[in-house]
Amino acid sequence: MYQRSQHCALVAAMVLVGAPVRAQSAPSVPVNVQPAGAVQIVLVSSNAAEKVLTTTDQKGQGSIDGAVVAKLGSLDMIEESCGSRKRVLLVASNGKVADRAGCSKRSIGTFVSGTDRTLKAELFTPLPRPATIPDPAQAKPSTPPIQPAESAPSSQKPTAAITSAPAGACPSGAGLIGPKLDLPEGGKTFEEAPLLRECAYRGLKDVESGQWIYYKVSLVNGQVLKVTARTRDTYFYPRQLYLRLHGPNGGRVGDTSSNESSTILELQYKAGESGFAYLAVADVVGGTALQISIQ
DSSP, X not given: OHHHHHHHHHHHXXXXXXXXXXXXXXXXXXXXXXXXXXXXXXXXXXXXXXXXXXXXXXXXXXXXXXXXXXXXXXXXXXXXXXXXXXXXXXXXXXXXXXOOTTOEEEEEEEEETTTOSSEEEEOSSOOOOOOOOOOGGGOOOOOOOOOOOOOOOOOOOOXXXXXXXXXXXXXXXXXXXXXXXXXXXXXXXXXXXXXXXSSEEEOOSOOOTTOEEEEEEEEOTTOEEEEEEEOOSSOOXXXXXXXXXXXXXXXXXXXXXXXXXXXXXXXXXXXXSSEEEEEEEEESOTTOEEEEEEO
């Protein structure tokens, strides 16, 4: 009986020693880029060394090998635009982004490996859309244009030029006087703040008394955010327009207000690190002209 037990133990030990050891690998990390499009996701480490991790599809989706970024901790996400080409750079703590002629860079947040389950990249500017080519089988035969009969000159006045632009595109000549984008509905917290692009905006409605609404602007270390506002041309009794600027951690870095009509208010903030600055507005916002510029 003793010899049989010894034999079983020996066989079990041989099985354990000979069994293959399965290496643990980190799961893949889903990637979601918005606005959707084909974008390279590039890891920048060891100064300027670059490694392409993946290229998203036309829906802005893809995945990266989690093992590659598993031990890199917090990675800065930089949007690099070189004409129509865009890349999202994941910059490690020892990485340095190379300067390229004709390219611009903006910080769009951070990705923390081991904590963030999805890499979400919100691009500052949309990707160009390819032109749609009609199916020849569905194309209608062209017909010669019908020549209108001569008539007396019309007395109708020409339609006024449109001063607004499609959502997300800053109109040419935008400013405190001139075409503007509609100011989007702000978030009630820093976390809900929508992104404002460098452009001029028109306030659409006032904010309930005692409430702040928040927006965010993407900045690279060293850039200066300048916010200029013109109050609406009316008597405010007794309310006024309030503006506040906050740094990446939400701390207040400047504020101003006025209850006078057609008054210019200005605030500036220089980024000490790449990330978001936050603009908070309150009270008389409707009819306000607001300009966001980055230097």
